[in-house]
Amino acid sequence: MFSYLVEELRKRHPNFGYLHVIEPRVQGIFDRDDHDVGEDSNDFLRAIWAGKLWISAGGFSRDNAIKQADEKGELIAFGRYFTSNVSLMSHSIMLFHSVLG
Helix, strand or coil, X not given: CHHHHHHHHHHHCCCCXXXXXXXXXXXXXXXXXXXXXXXXXXXHHHHHHCCCXXXXXXXXXXXXXXXXXXXXXCEEXXXXXXXXXXXXXXXXXXXXXXXXX
């Protein structure tokens, strides 16, 4: 099902900006253990989308995000904890304004 969607996006919209996917390390709002993930992978979608911008999210630490970006040449998104924490967002906005003056 997902492979058909990605194939059609690529075919019908060749200038489509990017594909943003959630890695199978995430199930709902929780991270899965590595042994639970097993052979699950988005590599079949990466093969279809090859050569185009790819953004990957879900269950990344700083270290494995850097490794993934270096090895696969993709962007890594972080957001789950940031966007779900209103206090963190308001503190970030205040910090941003204080830095800019």
